[in-house]
Amino acid sequence: MSEDNLNRPSGEPEEEMSVELELEDGTLVNCAVITILDVAEKSYIVLLPLDENGQNEDGEVWFYGYSEKEEDPNAEPELRFIEDDDEYEMVADAFDEYLDSCEFDELIDPENE
Template sequence: MSEHNHDCNCNHDDCNCGCHNDEAVTVTLTLDNDEVVECAVLTIYEADEREYIALLPLNEDGENEDGDVFIYRYKEVDGEPTLENIEDDDEYEVAADAFDEWLDEQDFDALDDEE
């Protein structure tokens, strides 16, 4: 994640999310059950003064099969992206609501582009 794209509306100052790049930025996660999952970065966004990242898990063909989205707390530590599990239900609700708002904005923006 080295390119900087500041036009994607993800609200991250050093945006690397690839929203407008032809090539999607992906990350590889190792889940608690040791399953390795490749995920596309949908957006990095702020909610309640914290940053979060929304990831779209992909299958071997680079497609999302079930519509699931993973949301993690996002931080940069010494210039390296770090993901943290969200353990608190209230915090997760805030992060999920903010992601839903981002999704709604994307749908609205897509409609504007069609006109």
Template sequence: MSEHDNYSEQDIATVTLTLDNDETVECAILTIYEVDGHKYIALLPLNEEGESEDGDVYLYRFIDTNPNEPELENILDDDEYEIAADAFDEWMDEQEFEELASDE
């Protein structure tokens, strides 16, 4: 993770990822969450205008042993990825429920 911006209510926290092909992608941080003692981060890729194009979400293992420079790791194990993805889906469902409840 090479860049992390603090955010206010108008801004979104972002990170810049460098992919294996050396392409850089700006991503919004959706959430950092914990499952079975491991932390994960969900990132939403953004285009040049700061908007999501295709709705894909990237999930990574989040390691924060150094608070000034947390690290992201690929989730290589299929079972671990499924656990992380299921927990993210539950988080998304909670967000939708809270949004519906606040609209009433």
């Protein structure tokens, strides 16, 4: 994972993390990490796939199961496909709630008061 300094829409600096995924066909895709969610005692990562210019034109996000090896903090995190439709829907709903809370936080930004 790599980290770059970016600014949020509110102007606050934020560190952006990214990962490079190898798809089943061997294609490498750079993805921005949006967030890691905890849903039903499991962790999930939300990724924003980026094109060669670092952009995402269609707004599509990808959800994966996420885990880290507690015994080796330097090991790369593991991602897994979400194969169960109900599990996927739970993660999608949790992400919608996350987006709603982000929008709410921007509405009550203390810098605008």
